[in-house]
Amino acid sequence: MTSETQTEAVTDRTEHDPAALQDLIRNARVVLWDFDGPICRLFARHKAEKVATDLVEWLEVRGLRALLTEGERKTLDPQVVLHAVDRRHPGSDLVTELEERLTKEELKAASSAMPTAHADPLIRTWTAVGSRLAIATNNSPHVVRAYLASRGLTSCFIPHIYGRTQQLNLLKPDPHCLNRALNAMGAAPEAALMIGDTSTDYLAARAAGVPFLGYARNARKAGLLREAGARVIVASLEPVLKAVKDRGRPGVR
Template sequence: MARQQVDWLEEQGLHGLLANGVRDDPDPHSVLRAVDLRHPDSDLVVELEERLTHEELKAVVSAWPTAYADALIRTWTATGVRLAVATNNSPRVAVSYLTDRGLIECFSPHIYGRTQNLHLLKPDPYCVNRAVMAMGADPSCTLMIGDTASDYLAARAAGVNFLGYARNDRKKRQLWDAGARTIVPSLRPVLDLVRGG
């Protein structure tokens, strides 16, 4: 998706908006942020964000679920734990994915995602704070599971406990370098713990 954004900007003659590091960054949010920094609240940013949302929605149909995530979500919900989504993706995408997986009732209405205010993307704690406040939760008794450095940084800024999920060594290194110290390579031990096993 990031490559598509860069290509589209170049087709518009706007390749100069991006520094070299951003052009090669695989995170499409980096491209979106970079353009927003240069042209905040512009039609260009609105167009780029909508194009990203469109691509995210297309990706929902082929998104491969994280192993044990569905069972963990259902088990936690069954025990009375309240869940929320705090994502840098469009909330429309989160709703679509959760609906397709039959999990929407486990989260609704607590789905907080990207807004037009792109400076509020994680690592800013905005969406994490919104989720905690909407549920009336105590941040110190709240857990966020995330797989990016920005997830960890947002959780830390919100005063929320953090569990890193790293499906490979690269992800683990990124989380560790950001400061996360509790990192699992699989959600299976978390599911076992919730089940009391």
């Protein structure tokens, strides 16, 4: 199946209920964004699988191969490696150094990240119509700031960027970063909206009581979101941009 066909398949399944999307947009006074996915493809060129492999090799060189299961050693997700080590040695110097190495790799990736189609104008439009925006991500906040600055989007989010801290057990699906954003912005969960592309995003939003809009760039991601329980999913941010523009027009509610 080609990527175009995959996108069409997602569109057929997920954009059949524009009223549900409009309801989410209409009620959102605060919008919480995941970063890698809805805003950009962070590892579009600096591949995540290479970063994961490098982290595993770094551990093995230090004689720490036994810290990871066979599946964890073969993972394509560097976050899996970081979480695995933190579960076995929480709060250790090893975890701190591993997190710092991952942050450096994410910063490299940020310089070649691919913006998600329609994300930049959607962010600017949502800001223009009076909604407040925040980022709630498992990536490093330093990386988020670097990317936003490169796109001229910093003012749309600052100071509300909530990313990975040394407390790795509080990353999504824990709702910690969402709750931090809501508390800092003085927002009720029901007046907010979370945009994410993974099951952990959905589960964190559910735990925080925040309505959720799934973004799935292919059929596989859409299926995973649906399995987790997400009900409103879009294959493109274009209909979201249209709905936000409509909300900002006089006489449109």
